[in-house]
Amino acid sequence: MxxxxxxxxxxxxxxxxxxxxxxxxxxxxxxxxxxxxxxxxxxxxxPLGFDHRALWSVTLRPSDNAPIDPASGIYTQLRGSLQSLPEVEQLAFLTFSPYRTARMSGTVALPDGSRAQNSHLQLVSDDLAALAGVKLVEGRGFSAADDGAAMTPVLINRRMAHNLFPGRSALGQLYVEVNPNKAEEKSFRVVGVVEDFRSHGEFMAPVNYVLKRFSPLSDKDGPETVLLKVRPGTERAFEARLERQLKLLRNDWHYEIKPLGEMREDRLRSSxxxxxxxxxxxxxxxxxxxxxxxxxxxxxxxxxxxxxxxxxxxxxxxxxxxxxxxxxxxxxxxxxxxxxxxxxxxxxxxxxxxxxxxxxxxxxxxxxxxxxxxxxxxxxxxxxxxxxxxxxxxxxxxxx
Incomplete structure (x- = not known):
């Protein structure tokens, strides 16, 4: 037939x-x-790498658009002021809020210059992992014990651990940032491996990702985003009270406040x-x-x-x-x-x-x-x- x-x-x-x-x-x-x-x-x-539920994002916008100086003590003031609000359970600082299209990237390599890899990166405070539910698969998170460390501690995702340190554990390994404009290459030590951190949301393709520890004592430019974990049942009207509290601290700054859940919905719709x-x-x-x-x-x-x-x-x-x-x-x-x-x-x-x-x-x-x-x-x-x-x-x- x-x-x-x-x-x-x-x-x-x-x-x-x-x-x-x-x-x-x-x-x-x-x-x-x-x-x-x-x-x-x-x-x-x-795996997304973080939990968006019950999180609010506050983007800090200085009036002169200048980088935020950590030495000014502004982050200590922000922490104390925001934690005084009864709705706020916990807060953390990071460079960019999840679900934003902004990104920061660079090239890293082993100390001998081999295995160069492009990577997304963020500057984050010690409490981000606990606040956002970032899952550690190996090692530990950041803590006060890292203060004064000779090399900046970092968390890398599983993908980068495989690409940069194939066939061996990434814990305790060193790598450097490849920057031809600098005479000296800054070294970093891996203290933990996270499952992933796809900051642009569910439709972001997996990439190498680095979370650097933010230290007001050593970093010259600070993160511009505050992530707040609020109590269950917090209403949208909290935004007005939050902005008033922020204005009491720095009235000359602008603030972009939005629940992370709404940012996720906007991102999904646009995708x-x-x-x-x-x-x-x-x-x-x-x-x-x-x-x-x-x-x-x-x-x-x-x-x-x-x-x-x-x-x-x-x-x-x-x-x-x-x-x-x-x-x-x-x-x-x-x-x-x-x-x-x-x-x-x-x-x-x-x-x-x-x-x-x-x-x-x-x-x-x-x-x-x-x-x-x-x-x-x-x-x-x-x-x-x-x-x-x-x-x-x-x-x-x-x-x-």
Missing amino acids: LRHLLKLIWKRKSRNLMLSAEILLAFLIVFAIAAFAARNYQLYHL MIPLAILSVVGAFLLAMVAFGLFGVLWQNTSQRIPEIGLRRALGASAAAIYRQIMAEQLLLSSLAMLAGLALLVQLPLTGALGESLNWQVFLAAAGLSMLLIYLLSLLCSLYPGWRASRLHPAAALHYE
Whole structure:
């Protein structure tokens, strides 16, 4: 049966060429959208590295936009002033609030200059890990025991530990910041490894991440964000009381106050916009392909009336004709999609798109795309197949 269907397709190869091209185009479009959606789904379910619940973010904006000087004692004043509020259970300082698009990055390497790695980094206070639920998988967090340490203590994520110190424990290891503008390279000591810290949210791709310990005694520029852990049930009206408290401390500064949960929702909505746009465009293109596919199938069926009438005259049932038309279409779709897969499989094999198209994403996107194209082909062949199956053998006599 399969050999017979392949012969029929081959004999009408010139007519089937346009049909195959339409199916291939539709498959490539659906694959791109499915791969984007599958990658986002994969990212959403990866460990985030922190818990956003019950956290509020306060961004400090000095009026002159100058860096905050830790030596001025402002962080001690902020801690004392904010902890006096009954709604505040705990607070910590860090460079950027989670779910903000801002980032700070650099290049690090082993002391001998090998294994250079690009990394995101943040300056954080000792209590961030406990406040935000940052999960340690190895080592310890920061503490007052690190005051006066010869080398700045850091926490790195599991990914960076694997990339920078493969095959060995990262605890106690040293690395340096690669900075060609400085004569001396600053050294850092790893005191702990965290599971991850994807500061841009659930749709952020995993990257190397470093959390540096903030020390008002040694750092020249301080973090600009305060994370507050508030008591359960704290209402949105707390924002006004919080701003009044901050204004009592520094009336010349501006403050951006927002619950981390709202920042997360805004970030998720903005991240879903590209997928929504791609889905709308893809649906429109698929509709166009479906109309074209339906028209070509109808035309092909009409041109095969003598062949179908002869088969009916030789005893073929209406169901057999119906199955033949649908089977031919599904087989043609399979051949077009196999050609598409032969091209697309080069992407994960060569790593051209990096981790954004890993094998899990590729297989999920390929499966979803094939399922949708088979469904589209089946729906488009239903009416032409039914029309062919209803053909009376005498109808073939009207054709030469």
